[in-house]
Amino acid sequence: MxxxxxxxxxxxxxxxxxxxxxxxxxxxxxxxxxxxxxxxxxxxxxxxxxxxxxxxxxxxxxxxxxxxxxxxxxxxxxxxxxxxxxxxxxxxxxxxxxxxxxxGQCFRAHSAWGESICVTQARRNRIFAELLDGTFWAGAPAELELPAGSRVIGNGVSLLQDTGLVRIDETQxxxxxxxxxxxRMAASGPLQPLYIDAPEAKPPAQGLRPAPLP
Structure with a gap:
């Protein structure tokens, strides 16, 4: 209050x-x-x-x-x-x-999805997985290895092969x-983004601009 x-x-x-x-x-x-x-x-x-x-x-x-x-x-x-x-x-x-x-933390706030692994679609037909131990994994869908019966949720689930996973039909x-x-989260300092892929910022084609004249 x-x-x-x-x-x-x-x-x-x-x-x-x-x-x-x-x-x-x-x-x-x-x-x-x-x-x-x-x-x-x-x-x-x-x-x-x-x-x-x-x-x-x-x-x-x-x-x-x-x-x-x-x-x-x-x-x-x-x-x-x-x-x-x-x-x-x-x-x-x-x-x-x-x-x-x-x-993933948002999905797991649901009483029935507490043990779900969030799988998010990335560029180039890749996925990003938030694992239950707090670590993250990124790669091709076929390379993600999860135990049979694992619950998966998120907009990248449709890319996974059918390997006995329990799919929850929620994308967001x-x-x-x-x-x-x-x-449920404690207050923190300035928030830091969790990107799936590194930003693809490119320098100017002709190099940096010259310093302004005094």
Whole structure:
């Protein structure tokens, strides 16, 4: 409970923003979701900040949130960079606490999915797996070795070969699971993104620009 009433929580999921996917911005008062906006498409990252601004104004949150819960990945470079930079900036400006969660932690907040391995699709027909021991694995779907009967969930499950795995038909955690997972996490410093692949930033073709003249 915050000093001025129920805890105001902002929930951000930009890990899956991109072509053919969606992200989420939601506000919780206590444990109740009081506003939820879904953002879709490649240009959605540019509207994250303005969406939060409109949401705060509509809810009368002049002082912003007390707590920010954000999905740290795995996910796309652009979506994570935009959503986590926004989370870090808002936390600094509003004095809010930061709580980062992975997609796998969000899925495992569900009472029936506590032992599930999150499998996320990456580029070049590869997958990224969040294993139950807290480690991560990346590679071709055929190379992932899991014991028979392992429970798998996420948007990369469809790429796995049928090897006796128990498949859960959910590709993305809903906003309630993200909130529940974040509520269990201790506050942290600035959030760090968990990328599936290293960013493919390239230097200018003609080299760095010359230093400006004095």
């Amino acid at each position: 915050a000093a001025d009433g129920p805890t105001r929580s902002l929930v951000l999921n930009g890990a899956t923003l991109g072509a053919g996917s969606r992200g989420d911005v939601a506000a919780f008062l206590g444990s109740e979701c009081v506003a939820h906006e879904r953002l879709e498409g490649m240009g959605a990252t540019a509207s994250l900040a303005s969406t939060c601004q409109v949401l705060f104004r509509a809810l009368g949150w002049q002082q912003g949130p007390h707590r920010i819960i954000a999905v740290t990945g795995p996910g796309s470079f652009t979506g994570l960079r935009a959503s986590l930079a926004l989370a870090d900036g808002l936390a600094f400006g509003c004095g809010a606490t930061l709580h980062g969660v992975t997609t 955690p809903d906003i309630g699971l993200i909130f529940d997972a974040g509520s």
